Amino acid sequence: xxxxxxxxxxxxxxxxxxxxxxxxxxxxxxxxxxxxxxxxxxxxxxxxxxxxxxxxxxxxxxxxxxxxxxxxxxxxxxxxxxxxxxxxxxxxxxxxxxxxxxxxxxxxxxxxxxxxxxxxxxxxxxxxxxxxxxxxxxxxxxxxxxxxxxxxxxxxxxxxxxxxxxxxxxxxxx
Numbered sequence: 001x002x003x004x005x006x007x008x009x010x011x012x013x014x015x016x017x018x019x020x021x022x023x024x025x026x027x028x029x030x031x032x033x034x035x036x037x038x039x040x041x042x043x044x045x046x047x048x049x050x051x052x053x054x055x056x057x058x059x060x061x062x063x064x065x066x067x068x069x070x071x072x073x074x075x076x077x078x079x080x081x082x083x084x085x086x087x088x089x090x091x092x093x094x095x096x097x098x099x100x101x102x103x104x105x106x107x108x109x110x111x112x113x114x115x116x117x118x119x120x121x122x123x124x125x126x127x128x129x130x131x132x133x134x135x136x137x138x139x140x141x142x143x144x145x146x147x148x149x150x151x152x153x154x155x156x157x158x159x160x161x162x163x164x165x166x167x168x169x170x171x172x173x174x
Contacts, residue, residue: 015100021055028052033072080163099162106155113148
């Protein structure tokens with residue numbers, strides 16, 4: 001019987017937004033994954049009862065996971081909203097690839113307007129540079145350009161609409 005599922009790996013390899021920290025900032029590790037993860041180019045930390053690492057992932061290089069065969073279960077089981085919609089045939093592969101390209105273009109535009117801090121989560125860099133309640137004076141002074149502000153807003157909306165999984169509501173089964 002032919003497998004008519006889309007080539008998910010192609011979509012994921014063209015994207016990488018989850019590994020780069022655009023969709024979330026933390027990956028939890030199971031206890032049996034910690035020792036191996038400590039050999040990777042990431043900082044394994046414990047926060048409360050959870051052990052894991054912050055995004056972006058140091059194992060993601062040149063648009064590929066360098067530890068793919070041994071990646072954490074959290075990573076292996078993760079499916080963004082866009083991938084789930086492709087699986088459910090709500091979105092075509094071509095449309096999904098276009099959404100990935102748009103997100104990557106916005107990320108590149110924002111990266112070009114932020115101070116250099118490669119390896120730091122994009123949203124942390126945005127919030128550390130600008131306190132959102134003080135945007136008007138920053139726009140007036142030129143410290144924040146309207147184009148960059150619109151790119152940040154556009155990326156956040158694009159990720160919310162196409163990539164971020166909805167948060168479960170209280171009392172839901174998800």
